[in-house]
Amino acid sequence: MPSQAAVLYLADRVLHTDPVSVIHRGGVLVRDGLIAWVGGLGELDRTRLPADIVEEDLGDVTLMPGMIDAHVHLGFDGGADPAGRMRAETDVQQVMLMLRSARELLDAGVTTARDLGARGYLDVEVRRAIDDGTALGPRMLTAGSPLTVTGGHCWFMGGEIDDDRDARRMVRRHHKMGVDLIKVMSTGGYMTAGSVPWRAQFTGDELLTVVEESRRLGKHVAAHCHGIEGIRRALDARIRTLEHCSFMREDGSSELDLELVDAIARSDSYVSPTMNYEVRELMASGEWASPVGELYRRGAKIIASTDAGVGHTRHGDFALALKALADAGMTNDDVLIAATSRAAEAVGLEGVTGRLAAGLSADLVAVAGDPTSDLSVLRHPLLVIVRGLAHVPPSASGRVRAPHEAMA
Numbered sequence: 155m156p157s158q159a160a161v162l163y164l165a166d167r168v169l170h171t172d173p174v175s176v177i178h179r180g181g182v183l184v185r186d187g188l189i190a191w192v193g194g195l196g197e198l199d200r201t202r203l204p205a206d207i208v209e210e211d212l213g214d215v216t217l218m219p220g221m222i223d224a225h226v227h228l229g230f231d232g233g234a235d236p237a238g239r240m241r242a243e244t245d246v247q248q249v250m251l252m253l254r255s256a257r258e259l260l261d262a263g264v265t266t267a268r269d270l271g272a273r274g275y276l277d278v279e280v281r282r283a284i285d286d287g288t289a290l291g292p293r294m295l296t297a298g299s300p301l302t303v304t305g306g307h308c309w310f311m312g313g314e315i316d317d318d319r320d321a322r323r324m325v326r327r328h329h330k331m332g333v334d335l336i337k338v339m340s341t342g343g344y345m346t347a348g349s350v351p352w353r354a355q356f357t358g359d360e361l362l363t364v365v366e367e368s369r370r371l372g373k374h375v376a377a378h379c380h381g382i383e384g385i386r387r388a389l390d391a392r393i394r395t396l397e398h399c400s401f402m403r404e405d406g407s408s409e410l411d412l413e414l415v416d417a418i419a420r421s422d423s424y425v426s427p428t429m430n431y432e433v434r435e436l437m438a439s440g441e442w443a444s445p446v447g448e449l450y451r452r453g454a455k456i457i458a459s460t461d462a463g464v465g466h467t468r469h470g471d472f473a474l475a476l477k478a479l480a481d482a483g484m485t486n487d488d489v490l491i492a493a494t495s496r497a498a499e500a501v502g503l504e505g506v507t508g509r510l511a512a513g514l515s516a517d518l519v520a521v522a523g524d525p526t527s528d529l530s531v532l533r534h535p536l537l538v539i540v541r542g543l544a545h546v547p548p549s550a551s552g553r554v555r556a557p558h559e560a561m562a
């Protein structure tokens with residue numbers, strides 16, 4: 155990649171999210187894709203700045219860490235039948251869709267995302283294209299095809315396994331092909347006919363095998379889990395992130411098992427509650443109480459995620475999921491932490507991104523207004539910077555000057 159000029163971004167508000175604090179009239183110095191300095195303008199020693207520096211005063215905006223969506227599917231389109239489309243498409247068609255999804259995530263201020271289920275290692279190929287600058291998108295962590303039982307949830311992505319031997323072989327193959335983490339379907343799900351969300355798919359021992367083999371290869375595991383037994387087994391196997399964690403019962407209610415909630419809160423596992431369209435609709439209707447509020451109040455470590463790509467959930471909808479977390483009872487500050495520093499820690503990138511600190515990747519978002527008092531300002535970022543490269547989302551065109559215009 156070509157070397158980038160050093161840019162000093164100035165903003166009326168610079169927002170730290172570890173914990174939340176605001177610097178009034180501050181700046182972030184970006185050099186070679188990394189954050190070189192963060193602070194208030196009063197502390198800035200201009201004599202120590204590089205000679206070729208470009209200054210970009212963004213004015214009345216909040217400049218904050220780029221956001222992290224811990225659960226997306228680039229190969230799902232967020233329409234009425236995402237699985238049907240995936241199954242009907244060729245690999246080339248899938249990759250084109252995945253590149254659009256990646257672009258939409260970036261437009262929404264998401265500078266890091268985990269793809270938790272794709273077929274044929276297409277997610278790994280897309281990640282490589284983004285990493286080498288061929289395609290535009292967030293930093294991706296990829297899981298390849300989720301491990302599932304024969305005919306189980308999302309079997310059509312190619313990750314069917316039925317015993318310990320299969321499990322080890324699939325984890326090893328995924329590692330060989332370049333995935334970043336392992337996804338396992340601890341319970342059935344909603345998008346696959348014949349699969350039942352409230353029932354566990356794997357025994358506790360099988361999950362342990364998946365975790366043990368993944369750990370040997372230096373990989374985290376994410377577990378899809380709706381029903382209580384599948385959540386419990388995933389927790390007992392010390393799986394890093396519990397996806398959905400809806401406590402869904404056969405009658406469609408989500409009556410909580412409070413002992414299990416407390417065990418989650420005491421554990422090292424994070425809860426990634428995928429606040430997608432269905433969940434938001436159910437919450438809004440009052441028919442179903444999301445367990446997120448109770449998990450949060452009892453101390454579980456919540457991270458922001460959407461399941462972007464599933465039914466009626468577009469990759470640009472990240473801010474709606476953040477509002478849903480607040481509606482479930484989280485404070486705005488904790489939502490911002492869940493979307494940045496805590497998410498980075500959960501996905502193993504705490505030394506790379508998620509905070510404004512010298513030495514970390516220059517992953518930044520500038521938004522109008524102040525997200526600590528109004529999360530809805532996150533919906534339309536004015537400027538998104540990923541690994542030091544500035545990107546103006548189409549919805550912001552004309553409202554801010556792209557930094558490259560200043561450099562030209």
Ligand SMILES: [Zn+2]
Nearest residue numbers: 225270271461
């Ligand atoms: Zn998913």
